[in-house]
Amino acid sequence: MVVAEATSFQAAPTRDVSIDFHRFSFMGSGKEYFGIWIVNVFLTIVTLGIYSAWAKVRRNRYFYGNTVLLGRAFEYHARGGQILVGRLIVLGGLVILNVIATTVPILALLPTIAVIVAVPWLVVRGLRFNARVTSYRNVRFDFVGSVGGAFKAFILGGLLTLISLGLLAPIASRWIGRYVGSNLRLGGKSFHTDPPLLPLYRGMCIGAAFGVIVGIVMAAIIIGTVRVTALYEAVSPDYVTVHWVLAGAMYAVVLSVYGVATLFYRAAVRNAVWSASRFDEKHRFRSNLSRGRYTWIAISNLVVTVLSLGFLRPWAAVRMAHYTWEHTGVLIAGSVGTLVSDIEEQGSAVGAEFIEFEGFDFGF
Structure with a gap:
Protein backbone atom coordinates (compact mmCIF):
# COMPACT_ATOMS: atom_id res chain seq x y z
CA MET A 1 0.00 0.00 0.00
CA VAL A 2 1.28 3.43 -0.82
CA VAL A 3 2.00 5.55 2.21
CA ALA A 4 1.85 9.28 1.78
CA GLU A 5 1.46 12.40 3.79
CA ALA A 6 -2.10 13.70 3.61
CA THR A 7 -2.74 17.13 2.19
CA SER A 8 -6.09 17.55 3.93
CA PHE A 9 -5.08 15.83 7.17
CA GLN A 10 -2.19 17.52 8.93
CA ALA A 11 -0.65 15.93 11.97
CA ALA A 12 0.32 18.13 14.86
CA PRO A 13 4.07 18.69 14.93
CA THR A 14 6.02 16.79 17.53
CA ARG A 15 9.68 16.64 18.49
CA ASP A 16 9.87 13.15 19.90
CA VAL A 17 7.55 10.93 17.83
CA SER A 18 7.22 10.70 14.07
CA ILE A 19 3.64 10.72 12.81
CA ASP A 20 2.76 9.26 9.44
CA PHE A 21 -0.61 9.32 7.71
CA HIS A 22 -1.91 6.13 6.12
CA ARG A 23 -5.10 5.91 4.12
CA PHE A 24 -7.52 3.02 3.96
CA SER A 25 -8.31 1.78 0.48
CA PHE A 26 -11.02 -0.36 -1.08
CA MET A 27 -9.87 -2.78 -3.77
CA GLY A 28 -13.20 -4.26 -4.92
CA SER A 29 -14.92 -3.75 -8.26
CA GLY A 30 -18.54 -3.65 -9.33
CA LYS A 31 -18.00 -6.49 -11.82
CA GLU A 32 -16.59 -8.82 -9.16
CA TYR A 33 -19.28 -8.01 -6.65
CA PHE A 34 -22.05 -8.41 -9.23
CA GLY A 35 -21.23 -12.12 -9.47
CA ILE A 36 -21.61 -12.51 -5.72
CA TRP A 37 -24.69 -10.32 -5.55
CA ILE A 38 -26.67 -12.01 -8.33
CA VAL A 39 -26.11 -15.47 -6.84
CA ASN A 40 -27.12 -14.15 -3.40
CA VAL A 41 -30.34 -12.68 -4.80
CA PHE A 42 -31.23 -15.83 -6.75
CA LEU A 43 -30.62 -18.25 -3.87
CA THR A 44 -32.41 -15.98 -1.39
CA ILE A 45 -35.51 -15.96 -3.61
CA VAL A 46 -35.38 -19.71 -4.27
CA THR A 47 -35.04 -20.52 -0.55
CA LEU A 48 -37.76 -18.03 0.46
CA GLY A 49 -35.25 -15.87 2.32
CA ILE A 50 -33.41 -18.57 4.26
CA TYR A 51 -30.22 -18.15 2.25
CA SER A 52 -30.10 -14.44 3.14
CA ALA A 53 -28.02 -15.34 6.20
CA TRP A 54 -25.32 -16.90 4.01
CA ALA A 55 -25.72 -14.06 1.53
CA LYS A 56 -24.81 -11.62 4.29
CA VAL A 57 -21.68 -13.63 5.07
CA ARG A 58 -20.58 -13.67 1.41
CA ARG A 59 -21.25 -9.94 1.06
CA ASN A 60 -19.37 -9.02 4.23
CA ARG A 61 -16.42 -11.25 3.39
CA TYR A 62 -16.10 -9.51 0.04
CA PHE A 63 -16.27 -5.98 1.43
CA TYR A 64 -14.12 -6.67 4.50
CA GLY A 65 -11.62 -8.60 2.40
CA ASN A 66 -11.23 -5.67 0.01
CA THR A 67 -10.82 -3.00 2.71
CA VAL A 68 -7.08 -2.53 3.14
CA LEU A 69 -4.92 -0.70 5.68
CA LEU A 70 -1.11 -0.86 5.68
CA GLY A 71 -1.16 -3.49 2.98
CA ARG A 72 -3.44 -5.94 4.81
CA ALA A 73 -7.16 -6.50 4.49
CA PHE A 74 -9.74 -7.11 7.17
CA GLU A 75 -11.44 -10.50 7.51
CA TYR A 76 -14.99 -11.58 8.37
CA HIS A 77 -15.36 -14.98 10.05
CA ALA A 78 -19.08 -15.35 10.73
CA ARG A 79 -21.01 -18.39 9.52
CA GLY A 80 -24.42 -18.33 7.90
CA GLY A 81 -25.84 -20.68 10.54
CA GLN A 82 -25.01 -18.23 13.33
CA ILE A 83 -26.85 -15.44 11.57
CA LEU A 84 -29.85 -17.64 10.71
CA VAL A 85 -30.21 -18.90 14.30
CA GLY A 86 -30.06 -15.34 15.65
CA ARG A 87 -32.78 -14.20 13.25
CA LEU A 88 -34.98 -17.17 14.10
CA ILE A 89 -34.65 -16.45 17.81
CA VAL A 90 -35.74 -12.84 17.33
CA LEU A 91 -38.55 -13.80 14.95
CA GLY A 92 -39.78 -16.54 17.26
CA GLY A 93 -39.80 -14.18 20.23
CA LEU A 94 -41.81 -11.58 18.32
CA VAL A 95 -44.34 -14.19 17.17
CA ILE A 96 -44.83 -15.50 20.71
CA LEU A 97 -45.24 -12.00 22.12
CA ASN A 98 -47.80 -11.05 19.49
CA VAL A 99 -49.77 -14.25 20.01
CA ILE A 100 -49.91 -13.53 23.75
CA ALA A 101 -50.95 -9.92 23.10
CA THR A 102 -53.69 -11.09 20.72
CA THR A 103 -55.14 -13.76 22.98
CA VAL A 104 -54.88 -11.70 26.19
CA PRO A 105 -56.05 -8.13 25.35
CA ILE A 106 -54.85 -6.76 28.68
CA LEU A 107 -51.32 -7.54 27.52
CA ALA A 108 -51.65 -5.64 24.25
CA LEU A 109 -48.63 -3.46 25.07
CA LEU A 110 -46.46 -6.45 25.97
CA PRO A 111 -44.64 -6.67 22.59
CA THR A 112 -43.75 -2.96 22.68
CA ILE A 113 -42.49 -3.13 26.27
CA ALA A 114 -40.55 -6.31 25.58
CA VAL A 115 -38.86 -4.79 22.53
CA ILE A 116 -37.83 -1.66 24.47
CA VAL A 117 -36.37 -3.81 27.23
CA ALA A 118 -34.72 -6.31 24.91
CA VAL A 119 -33.26 -3.97 22.28
CA PRO A 120 -30.28 -2.76 24.39
CA TRP A 121 -29.32 -6.35 25.18
CA LEU A 122 -29.70 -7.35 21.54
CA VAL A 123 -27.63 -4.34 20.45
CA VAL A 124 -24.81 -5.36 22.79
CA ARG A 125 -24.91 -8.95 21.59
CA GLY A 126 -24.96 -7.85 17.97
CA LEU A 127 -22.05 -5.43 18.34
CA ARG A 128 -20.04 -8.02 20.25
CA PHE A 129 -20.75 -10.68 17.65
CA ASN A 130 -19.77 -8.45 14.74
CA ALA A 131 -16.59 -7.37 16.51
CA ARG A 132 -15.52 -10.89 17.39
CA VAL A 133 -16.03 -12.23 13.88
CA THR A 134 -13.88 -9.44 12.45
CA SER A 135 -10.10 -9.57 12.41
CA TYR A 136 -7.13 -7.58 11.19
CA ARG A 137 -3.75 -9.26 10.75
CA ASN A 138 -5.24 -12.41 12.29
CA VAL A 139 -6.16 -10.50 15.45
CA ARG A 140 -9.81 -10.42 16.50
CA PHE A 141 -11.74 -7.34 17.55
CA ASP A 142 -13.89 -7.34 20.66
CA PHE A 143 -16.70 -5.21 22.11
CA VAL A 144 -17.09 -4.68 25.86
CA GLY A 145 -20.04 -2.28 26.07
CA SER A 146 -22.72 -2.67 28.73
CA VAL A 147 -26.48 -3.01 28.36
CA GLY A 148 -26.96 0.22 30.34
CA GLY A 149 -24.73 2.09 27.91
CA ALA A 150 -26.70 0.72 24.97
CA PHE A 151 -29.97 1.81 26.59
CA LYS A 152 -28.69 5.36 26.96
CA ALA A 153 -27.17 5.57 23.49
CA PHE A 154 -29.92 3.93 21.44
CA ILE A 155 -33.17 4.11 23.43
CA LEU A 156 -32.79 7.43 25.28
CA GLY A 157 -30.94 8.94 22.34
CA GLY A 158 -33.74 7.94 20.00
CA LEU A 159 -36.37 9.38 22.34
CA LEU A 160 -34.45 12.66 22.62
CA THR A 161 -34.31 12.93 18.84
CA LEU A 162 -38.01 12.13 18.52
CA ILE A 163 -39.40 14.49 21.16
CA SER A 164 -37.13 17.36 20.04
CA LEU A 165 -38.15 16.89 16.38
CA GLY A 166 -34.51 16.23 15.54
CA LEU A 167 -32.99 19.23 17.30
CA LEU A 168 -31.19 17.01 19.80
CA ALA A 169 -30.07 14.47 17.20
CA PRO A 170 -26.39 15.53 17.55
CA ILE A 171 -26.48 14.61 21.24
CA ALA A 172 -27.84 11.16 20.38
CA SER A 173 -25.20 10.77 17.66
CA ARG A 174 -22.49 11.71 20.14
CA TRP A 175 -23.76 9.14 22.65
CA ILE A 176 -23.79 6.40 20.02
CA GLY A 177 -20.33 7.36 18.74
CA ARG A 178 -18.93 7.33 22.26
CA TYR A 179 -20.58 4.05 23.19
CA VAL A 180 -19.57 2.10 20.10
CA GLY A 181 -16.13 3.61 19.58
CA SER A 182 -14.94 3.61 23.18
CA ASN A 183 -15.92 -0.01 23.80
CA LEU A 184 -14.05 -1.53 20.86
CA ARG A 185 -10.88 -3.51 21.43
CA LEU A 186 -8.24 -4.97 19.13
CA GLY A 187 -5.66 -7.38 20.45
CA GLY A 188 -6.21 -6.19 24.00
CA LYS A 189 -5.70 -2.54 23.07
CA SER A 190 -8.59 -0.11 23.29
CA PHE A 191 -10.18 2.52 21.09
CA HIS A 192 -11.50 5.82 22.43
CA THR A 193 -14.06 8.10 20.79
CA ASP A 194 -15.41 11.43 22.04
CA PRO A 195 -16.86 13.52 19.19
CA PRO A 196 -17.54 17.20 19.95
CA THR A 225 -45.85 21.92 -13.95
CA VAL A 226 -49.12 21.69 -12.04
CA ARG A 227 -50.16 25.17 -13.19
CA VAL A 228 -49.64 24.18 -16.80
CA THR A 229 -51.65 21.03 -16.14
CA ALA A 230 -54.38 23.08 -14.48
CA LEU A 231 -54.75 25.21 -17.59
CA TYR A 232 -55.45 22.05 -19.51
CA GLU A 233 -57.77 20.71 -16.84
CA ALA A 234 -59.77 23.96 -16.90
CA VAL A 235 -61.49 22.75 -20.05
CA SER A 236 -61.87 19.22 -18.72
CA PRO A 237 -64.45 17.97 -16.20
CA ASP A 238 -61.75 16.10 -14.27
CA TYR A 239 -60.26 18.49 -11.71
CA VAL A 240 -59.33 15.79 -9.20
CA THR A 241 -56.22 14.78 -11.11
CA VAL A 242 -54.50 18.11 -10.48
CA HIS A 243 -55.11 17.92 -6.74
CA TRP A 244 -53.76 14.39 -6.53
CA VAL A 245 -50.71 15.35 -8.56
CA LEU A 246 -50.09 18.37 -6.32
CA ALA A 247 -50.48 16.33 -3.12
CA GLY A 248 -48.12 13.64 -4.36
CA ALA A 249 -45.61 16.20 -5.53
CA MET A 250 -45.57 18.00 -2.19
CA TYR A 251 -45.06 14.68 -0.44
CA ALA A 252 -42.12 14.01 -2.74
CA VAL A 253 -40.67 17.43 -1.87
CA VAL A 254 -40.86 16.70 1.86
CA LEU A 255 -39.16 13.34 1.39
CA SER A 256 -36.46 14.94 -0.73
CA VAL A 257 -35.75 17.64 1.86
CA TYR A 258 -35.55 15.06 4.63
CA GLY A 259 -33.42 12.71 2.54
CA VAL A 260 -30.88 15.35 1.49
CA ALA A 261 -30.61 16.74 5.03
CA THR A 262 -30.14 13.23 6.43
CA LEU A 263 -27.37 12.37 3.97
CA PHE A 264 -25.54 15.63 4.69
CA TYR A 265 -25.81 14.95 8.40
CA ARG A 266 -24.69 11.32 8.03
CA ALA A 267 -21.46 12.45 6.33
CA ALA A 268 -20.90 15.04 9.06
CA VAL A 269 -21.41 12.40 11.78
CA ARG A 270 -18.92 10.05 10.17
CA ASN A 271 -16.32 12.80 9.89
CA ALA A 272 -16.84 13.91 13.48
CA VAL A 273 -16.85 10.44 15.02
CA TRP A 274 -13.90 9.04 13.08
CA SER A 275 -11.83 12.19 13.56
CA ALA A 276 -12.45 12.05 17.31
CA SER A 277 -11.31 8.42 17.57
CA ARG A 278 -7.98 7.13 18.83
CA PHE A 279 -6.38 3.70 19.13
CA ASP A 280 -4.17 2.86 22.07
CA GLU A 281 -4.36 6.57 23.06
CA LYS A 282 -1.75 7.42 20.41
CA HIS A 283 -2.96 6.71 16.92
CA ARG A 284 -5.66 9.04 15.59
CA PHE A 285 -8.21 8.41 12.87
CA ARG A 286 -9.37 10.94 10.31
CA SER A 287 -12.31 11.20 7.93
CA ASN A 288 -12.79 14.06 5.47
CA LEU A 289 -15.85 13.12 3.42
CA SER A 290 -17.27 15.99 1.39
CA ARG A 291 -20.87 16.25 2.53
CA GLY A 292 -22.02 17.43 -0.89
CA ARG A 293 -20.10 14.72 -2.74
CA TYR A 294 -21.33 12.02 -0.36
CA THR A 295 -24.93 13.18 -0.82
CA TRP A 296 -24.56 13.23 -4.60
CA ILE A 297 -23.10 9.71 -4.66
CA ALA A 298 -25.87 8.35 -2.41
CA ILE A 299 -28.67 9.99 -4.43
CA SER A 300 -27.24 9.08 -7.83
CA ASN A 301 -26.68 5.53 -6.59
CA LEU A 302 -30.36 5.32 -5.66
CA VAL A 303 -31.45 6.71 -9.03
CA VAL A 304 -29.35 4.30 -11.12
CA THR A 305 -30.40 1.38 -8.91
CA VAL A 306 -34.08 2.15 -9.41
CA LEU A 307 -33.74 2.81 -13.15
CA SER A 308 -31.80 -0.43 -13.64
CA LEU A 309 -34.40 -2.41 -11.66
CA GLY A 310 -31.74 -3.15 -9.06
CA PHE A 311 -29.11 -4.60 -11.38
CA LEU A 312 -26.68 -1.72 -10.79
CA ARG A 313 -26.90 -2.09 -7.03
CA PRO A 314 -23.49 -3.86 -6.85
CA TRP A 315 -21.84 -1.02 -8.79
CA ALA A 316 -23.47 1.54 -6.46
CA ALA A 317 -22.33 -0.27 -3.30
CA VAL A 318 -18.74 -0.56 -4.54
CA ARG A 319 -18.75 3.07 -5.65
CA MET A 320 -19.74 4.25 -2.17
CA ALA A 321 -17.19 1.97 -0.50
CA HIS A 322 -14.41 3.36 -2.70
CA TYR A 323 -15.32 6.93 -1.79
CA THR A 324 -15.73 6.50 1.96
CA TRP A 325 -12.57 4.45 2.54
CA GLU A 326 -10.39 6.59 0.30
CA HIS A 327 -11.29 9.55 2.50
CA THR A 328 -10.50 7.74 5.74
CA GLY A 329 -7.11 7.29 7.33
CA VAL A 330 -5.06 6.96 10.48
CA LEU A 331 -2.22 9.05 11.87
CA ILE A 332 0.23 6.53 13.31
CA ALA A 333 2.56 7.76 16.03
CA GLY A 334 5.93 6.06 15.90
CA SER A 335 6.96 3.02 13.90
CA VAL A 336 4.38 1.10 11.90
CA GLY A 337 6.35 -2.09 12.51
CA THR A 338 6.18 -1.57 16.27
CA LEU A 339 2.43 -1.01 16.13
CA VAL A 340 1.86 -4.15 14.06
CA SER A 341 4.07 -6.23 16.37
CA ASP A 342 2.23 -4.98 19.45
CA ILE A 343 -1.17 -5.81 17.94
CA GLU A 344 -0.12 -9.30 16.89
CA GLU A 345 1.55 -10.02 20.23
CA GLN A 346 -1.51 -8.91 22.18
CA GLY A 347 -3.79 -10.77 19.79
CA SER A 348 -2.00 -14.07 20.29
CA ALA A 349 -2.55 -13.73 24.03
CA VAL A 350 -6.23 -12.81 24.10
CA GLY A 351 -7.65 -13.75 20.71
CA ALA A 352 -7.94 -17.52 21.05
CA GLU A 353 -10.94 -17.34 23.37
CA PHE A 354 -13.03 -15.67 20.64
CA ILE A 355 -12.69 -18.50 18.15
CA GLU A 356 -15.30 -20.71 19.81
CA PHE A 357 -17.34 -17.96 21.48
CA GLU A 358 -18.83 -15.73 18.87
CA GLY A 359 -22.51 -16.32 19.67
CA PHE A 360 -25.24 -15.40 17.23
CA ASP A 361 -26.03 -12.35 15.13
CA PHE A 362 -29.43 -10.94 16.13
CA GLY A 363 -29.48 -8.36 13.35
CA PHE A 364 -28.97 -5.34 15.63
Missing part, protein backbone atom coordinates in the same frame (compact mmCIF):
# COMPACT_ATOMS: atom_id res chain seq x y z
CA LEU A 197 -21.03 18.58 19.49
CA LEU A 198 -20.12 21.63 17.38
CA PRO A 199 -19.27 19.73 14.15
CA LEU A 200 -22.40 17.63 14.58
CA TYR A 201 -24.66 20.66 14.94
CA ARG A 202 -22.87 22.40 12.09
CA GLY A 203 -23.46 19.37 9.88
CA MET A 204 -27.12 19.24 10.87
CA CYS A 205 -27.68 22.95 10.15
CA ILE A 206 -25.88 22.86 6.80
CA GLY A 207 -27.77 19.72 5.83
CA ALA A 208 -31.11 21.27 6.78
CA ALA A 209 -30.33 24.45 4.83
CA PHE A 210 -29.27 22.56 1.74
CA GLY A 211 -32.34 20.32 2.03
CA VAL A 212 -34.61 23.36 2.16
CA ILE A 213 -32.93 24.83 -0.94
CA VAL A 214 -33.45 21.57 -2.82
CA GLY A 215 -37.06 21.50 -1.62
CA ILE A 216 -37.72 25.05 -2.81
CA VAL A 217 -36.31 24.30 -6.25
CA MET A 218 -38.34 21.11 -6.55
CA ALA A 219 -41.49 22.85 -5.33
CA ALA A 220 -41.05 25.62 -7.90
CA ILE A 221 -40.67 23.08 -10.70
CA ILE A 222 -43.67 21.07 -9.51
CA ILE A 223 -45.93 24.10 -9.02
CA GLY A 224 -45.04 25.34 -12.50
